[in-house]
Amino acid sequence: MSDIAKARETIALHAKSLFDRGLTHGSTGNISVRLPDSSVLVTPTGSSMGFLDPERISHLAANGEHLSGDKPTKEMPLHAAFYETRRKTGAVVHLHSCHSVALSLLPDIDLDNVLPPLTAYGIMLLGKVRLLPFFVPGDPAMGDAVRGLAGKRSAVLLANHGPVVAGENLEAAVNAMEELEATAKLALLLRGVGATALNTDQIGRIVDRFDVDWTLGRTR
Template identity: 80%
Template sequence: MSEISAAREQIALLAKSMFDRGLTHGSSGNISLRLSDGTLLVTPTGSSMGTLDPARISHISEAGDLLSGDNPTKEIPLHTAFYETRQKTGAVVHLHSCHSVALSLCPDIDPDNVLPPLTAYGIMQLGKVKLLPFFVPGDPAMGDAVRGLAGKRTAVLLANHGPVVAGKDLEAAVYAMEELEATARLALLLRGVAATSLNPEQISRVVKRIDVEWTE
């Protein structure tokens, strides 16, 4: 099987897994994956992650031209901003997952680090998650906002919209996205409770041991 065929199959498989577990719904969310030649595979516009046809997944050139498949998602600028600013990015996942979106609406979250340090795994897989303001879906300004972070974040949360996670490959991006949603759910479950988060010394031990990007 060729690289492009195998990658298309992997996108469809992991997309359906997320859809079946309620992490995305309807035609929401999108995935991209960078191939070895620098071109991108991207989920098509208006498609459901639960019923992707691998052969119809968009294949676009580095310049953004459609090479094969259906027309790509309108969120392309959001994805390409991560590839342009983080050289190790091999895939990007964007969802409208319920708990992450709900957390983005809370008035008292830290916009520089929206996830409280509840578990070591949230820190290990995500680092600090930046809250970005609301943009109309498809607005190229979303990409500009990501570029403004200068490659210092692997994950962001778009206010009133949803999370975006970059990873070294598709599995890493999906796993980190799942961790983000799980941590957001924990944060919401614990609202109003004097929960015991990791303290600064514990966070420092995790960051140093795992070599996490923990931007100040």
């Protein structure tokens, strides 16, 4: 099996896992992986992540030329923006996961850091998560908004839409995405009950131990 075929199989495996656990639904969500030659594999437009045919996953050249597979997701400009601005990005995951979307609708959240510091792993895996405004799905302006962050965020939450996470590889991106959704769920469950979040000293110790650039809101 070729390296591209193996990568396609891995994308389909992770996509089905996310779908089967209800983290994405219908034909929502998309995944991309950057290959060593800088070409990109990405899930096709209109496809269900629970029923992907690996051979039909889109393969794009570094310049965006369509090499094989079905037509890529219309959210490709969003993925491309992370690859362009974060040198170490090897994969991007975008979902419409329920709790993250719900969190994006609340009127009084911190736009610069939408996830409250509830757990160590939320800080370790995500850094600060910026809330971006609403865009019509497929709007290239979403990519422009990510570029405007100048590579300083590994994760964003699109208002009324869903989270996007970049990682060094697909496993890292999926793990971080799952942490984002779990933290969003905790935030909603604990809302209004006066739960004890991590304090500044505790956050500082996590940041120092795991080399998280908390000031700029990104993980190195």
